[in-house]
Amino acid sequence: MLARFWAVFKARNLEFFRDRSSLGWNLAFPILLVVGFAFIFSGDGRAAYKIGVMQEGTDNSFFHLKHVEYVHYQDLILAQNKLKQHQLDLLVEPTSQTYWVNRSSPQGYFAAELLTGKLPNYQRQELDGREIRYLDWVLPGILGMNMMFSSLFGVGYVIVRYRKSSVLKRLKATPLRAVEFLGAQILSRLFIVLSITSFVFIACNSLFDFYMLGSYLDLLLVTALGAASIIAMGLLMASRSQSEELTGGLLNLISWPMMLLSGVWFSLEGAPQAIVQVAQLLPLTHLLEAARAIMNDGAGLADIQYHLWALLGMTLGFMGLGALLFRWHGDGR
16 A cells, blocks of 8 residues: 555655746745735835724724724733834723834834824824835735645646546556545655755745744645645545546636635734624635734744644535545546
8 A cells, every 4th residue: 555655645746847838837926926025115115003992882083094094902902012022113002092003113203193193192102113014014925825725736737637638547456545545646746845945945044034923844834734724625636527627617616716715915903893793704814814923022832822723624625525535537537
């Protein structure tokens, strides 16, 4: 069994790495995106003031200004960390009539001046902290998007192509079992995705010195679990189909909503609750939120256990359903 598994695993890796155009694109595309965002968004990437509020439903006109985004928080420590990282321009607590400002933030200076004009009795508190650039924030999104496309299409198209060209039919005639074949495909793609993503991260980090507060080992674990869940989703999409066009449509059907709703390019903080709830059904959302918590907030595994359990559950669910529905010939035969 181990020899057959290793043979399929090795063959799939060689097939990928010998395809120079595919390998080059997987390496070059995320690096070009990171470099592009480094120059395009050299500032903080926000067009309006963003103010954190520690209380809901205040009637003062300051909390209803146009061109200002208000984000409500229950956890003061979390909100203060956002302010330290320049993710908020100002933090206000109406109950104690106190506001906090990051003394190194130009946006915070003008937001504070605006507040004192409207609420002169509020007490000022100052915080310090290193700015999180938009590049630091968007990095997990870029890498996650690249992992998503590589995982979905790298597994989905390959299996459908194998089925259409009768490779699976010939493999069925060997002692190779379906669980061995699927396990080798998943681990092969996981190895490829982690290798590519690690290389891109290390290369870009040497150029831009990304903001990193947490553990690299924790980040690697989250990356592996997130990639496994998306690979398993691709396996499920390709479990029966014999049409590359149909499979491509199904993969696009799930990849584009993930790219738009999982927080790849922008935060869902302050978005309608219905959108936030839908986003929680997508593995890319949990991958990005967990990675950003580790990198930007210094979170440990215990702090992100909700995302870990969600990714693990999705991985096992997709793998189990994909293995149950898998057919060597397709079309239920």
